[in-house]
Amino acid sequence: MTTTELGIARAERQGRYRLGVMGGTFDPIHHGHLVAASEVASKFALDEVVFVPTGVPWQKRNRQVSLAEDRYLMTVIATASNPRFSVSRVDIDRPGDTYTVDTLKDLRAERGAQTDLFFITGADALRQILTWRGADELFNLAHFVGVTRPGVPLTQSDLAHLPEGGVTLLEVPALAISSTTCRERVRAQHPIWYLVPDGIVQYIAKRGLYPAAETGVPDDSE
Ligand SMILES: Nc1ncnc2c1ncn2[C@@H]1O[C@H](COP(=O)(O)OP(=O)(O)OP(=O)(O)O)[C@@H](O)[C@H]1O
Numbered sequence: 130m131t132t133t134e135l136g137i138a139r140a141e142r143q144g145r146y147r148l149g150v151m152g153g154t155f156d157p158i159h160h161g162h163l164v165a166a167s168e169v170a171s172k173f174a175l176d177e178v179v180f181v182p183t184g185v186p187w188q189k190r191n192r193q194v195s196l197a198e199d200r201y202l203m204t205v206i207a208t209a210s211n212p213r214f215s216v217s218r219v220d221i222d223r224p225g226d227t228y229t230v231d232t233l234k235d236l237r238a239e240r241g242a243q244t245d246l247f248f249i250t251g252a253d254a255l256r257q258i259l260t261w262r263g264a265d266e267l268f269n270l271a272h273f274v275g276v277t278r279p280g281v282p283l284t285q286s287d288l289a290h291l292p293e294g295g296v297t298l299l300e301v302p303a304l305a306i307s308s309t310t311c312r313e314r315v316r317a318q319h320p321i322w323y324l325v326p327d328g329i330v331q332y333i334a335k336r337g338l339y340p341a342a343e344t345g346v347p348d349d350s351e
């Protein structure tokens with residue numbers, strides 16, 4: 130999108146606020162998340178991107194997930210330097226499993242009817258979207274932006290089963306980083322500098338997250 134197109138997009142919004150919503154487990158947050166959010170913010174002329182750490186990511190029940198407060202604090206640290214990035218507690222403060230349909234309803238109630246929601250999701254999550262609770266409702270609550278992710282092929286034909294006009298695919302600078310790789314590297318005592326913001330390296334060390342032994346910091350599985 131050129132600067133002129135962006136100008137038109139801004140003019141066409143007629144006083145409406147454009148809010149990007151970046152949901153994730155963020156265990157830990159890494160530069161892949163931040164670059165995806167920044168790119169969508171630029172291409173869609175968003176006023177703000179709110180990062181929403183999951184409370185209980187029910188589709189990750191078979192694995193250990195760090196405490197919500199640790200994931201929340203890492204998200205705050207990683208986004209603090211960007212004036213257009215913010216962090217919401219809606220998912221971690223809501224009891225029970227986390228469903229995006231609730232996230233979007235809560236943000237809509239909080240931000241008001243003048244706000245348009247753009248839910249940002251990686252290609253892997255987008256491919257699973259019909260398994261999400263209340264999937265048929267999701268596309269009435271937000272426009273979905275599916276961002277490319279290395280190792281996850283995604284084409285227009287993958288969108289065939291999704292409502293027409295409900296999803297836009299966007300190619301973002303490819304960063305082959307995952308939270309899984311970051312956790313494995315910490316456990317193996319390999320560096321994660323430059324895969325995650327500096328403050329996250331320090332937070333993980335300070336809290337002793339992702340220890341090599343099973344007997345480490347508490348998690349959300351108990
Ligand atoms: N490198 C990346 N490029 C683009 N999108 C990404 C990238 N990493 C994660 N995402 C997207 O960000 C959102 C939140 O991801 P999540 O917190 O689960 O991170 P993850 O790296 O996929 O974690 P894990 O490896 O633990 O499954 C998802 O929609 C995911 O597809």
Ligand SMILES: O=C(O)c1ccc[n+]([C@@H]2O[C@H](COP(=O)([O-])O)[C@@H](O)[C@H]2O)c1
Nearest residue numbers: 152153154183186188228229230261262
């Ligand atoms: O609504 C659901 O049923 C649902 C199922 C799986 C994932 N999600 C959302 O998708 C986003 C990315 O999730 P994850 O597990 O890949 O970090 C995050 O906002 C989750 O709440 C939502």
